[in-house]
Amino acid sequence: MKKNKLFISGDEAIAIGAKLARPHVIAAYTITPQTIAVERLSDMVESGELKAEYMHVESEHSAISACMGASAIGARTFTASSSQGLLYMAEGLHYCSGGRYPVVMMNANRSVALPWSIYGDQRDSLGLLDSGWIQVYVEDAQEALDMMIQAYKIAENPKVLTPMMVNIDGFILTHTYEMVNIPEQEKVDAFLPPFETVNKMSFENPKNMGFSSQPIDNTEFKYQQDRAMFDAIPLIKETDEEWAKTFGRRYHGMVENYKCDNADYIIVTLGSVCGTTRIIVDELREQGLKVGMLKIRYMRPFPEKEIQEITANAKAIGVLEKNISFGYEGTVFTNVNSSISKTKARPFMKNFVGGFGGRDITKQEIRQMFATLKEQTEPSKTVEYFNLNVATDE
Amino acid sequence: MNSPDTILAPKRITAKNMTEKEFFYGHKACAGCGGSVAVRLALKVTGERTLAAFPAGCMAAVGFIYPQMAFQNNAIITTFPGVASMASGISVGAKALGLKDYKTVAFAGDGGTADIGLQALSGMIDRGDDLMYICYDNEAYMNTGIQKSGLTPYGTQTTTTPAGKNLPGTKTHKKNLFEIIAAHDIAYAATASIGYPQDYINKVNKAKQIKGPSFIHVYASCPTGWGTPTNTTIEIAKEVVDTGLFFLAEYENGEFKLNKNPKEFKSIKNHLSKQGRFKHLTDNDYDIITKQRDMKWERMRKFWTLP
């Protein structure tokens, strides 16, 4: 009997998703908590289950460089990283999007040193929001697996041709186990066509690639990159619809609106904490409170229109993120607030910042966030560190 | 790794029998550029099914100025530290796609090889990826304006190692790049100079036959950075070998082999004093340079196979 459900970790779900997309080349350097994903892929290559070249590169910089090289000859590529490794790749991330190489990577969201911490927050990928990659954040292992396959379809679309990063919370998702539906290979093959691009070397039509531009045309290439991101928005939605038709699971494209329609108080958040927030929304709704959650799935391209529509009638909005841009506010907040500020709506805006280096975000803390939103009667301090363990002088 | 008898002895390449097709043409390198000679000749040996990779550096800067594309074959600019890994990716990607009959070649300068690119190069050799790596050594970061690299020799004046009352210019000697590469137990590595072009192209041809990584360190003069007339590019690169400051050698089947063992060295002083970058050298500096050369040759003559 074919097993189409497995009890697996987030990392394993990523590995299976990547395998089903049939990459030609995998180049990755290990870093906790990404390791299990690349270990499983190595197993699959060893067993012959996955016909791919696995490159044992000596660094993340080489991982992304190797992927770009392989992509430039027309190969489908996969890499995976996290935290310091992602930062070590930073040059290559910009290079890859500028080169229009649709590499797909998994990033296990992890804290950034110093101080050292192998545990999760989202400061690694959010710090690289401007690197020109499509960034999606997943809530559970199933979404992680499904997004691996969707990622190739979106990234490789000729109108998009932009690399894509699937972000999955370190440990909370990478190392916890869930029942995950495994799509059938034939269905995946029908969903995801082989990689075709004009942006590659060929013997029939040789190319000089990755060239330098002069001031007279550099802006045009950057404009193209920017347009490609916007062109991805309708495709992200279509791809998700097509996925739903084929596999019966739907993630609602750019964002998920969870009970926001008549909500007075909305928490906007992303990643695994959406799971906890959902429970609190249900609980408070049962108590008659008009609350909702807006799950951001894509940070780039940014779901501006969706956020504007969904939050239009809210009284107060809290952005919950495991991230801070020191000296200002959380980057997710900045983006959300910017979207809302372009409308007539003037809800109270709060930024709940915490969960750094693996610190748990509890149900009680989320209850308290909704309570804080409800109490807003006039503008107050934007950023609130909601789970500091000590008193401060503020 | 290639076993000794899998490296075929290829037919000798000469100016007469090599392809007339120019693959590196219309580029914007300085007049008399030695790096261009190294790249141009290598591509004429590896041919039109070459997949060439260049990190940020002179050849990238002069060959890919949109819309002036100076390579007739497939070529790409890579990340600066990542030429070896990006070229590896090309080679491995081509293999995974089932392409046939191609050669991937990475070209990088001394800085791109011995400094910022060394880690990726080590990884490339370690993995056994099928590609040739050519380091064109003009002994400093020329593209950015003549700054010291790990292959800048003792006494060289560069823009970051100025010579003055307190310093002789560069205080360190060249890294032993060829032996660092050989220490990976690579199937084939060689040194060459554009001053001995016949030797160089035939080493490229030999490396081309290797299935796996191969490496060539080619000395390539730079009139702009060295303060030499544009017409002496080849002369200087020949003379450096004749003075013993550079050597022609191969590493094959686990053995080092000197290709040229001059009975007498030409004058170091005469050679260096022609170059603006060495104009300031004192007799003490010449002593240091001579001693270093002699030590190196004593060791090579003792342990390496002689021609």
Next chain:
Amino acid sequence: MNRPVKQEYNRPTHIKDFPVGPQFDAGHLADENAGWRTFKPVVDAEKCINCLICYLVCPDGTIIKGENHVSVAYDYCKGCGVCANECPKDAISMVKEER
């Protein structure tokens, strides 16, 4: 084609005509290098023994092989003088450009 030739190049006027990503046709030349020269190499066909040393060492690939002697592709010769310096028969002289 042994050497690519300069092609007429019209800068795109609409964004759709730009290459997708920074890639373009190999060997596409929009510009010549002749203007760089102060001196130009002139080959004395009588003296040239067709040894092809100049052909080998030209940084720009602008020495053209011939039946009995070499000639120069002046569109892309930068006038560095390497060919003249390496010629064993002094068959190449560097002559001041007249413009």
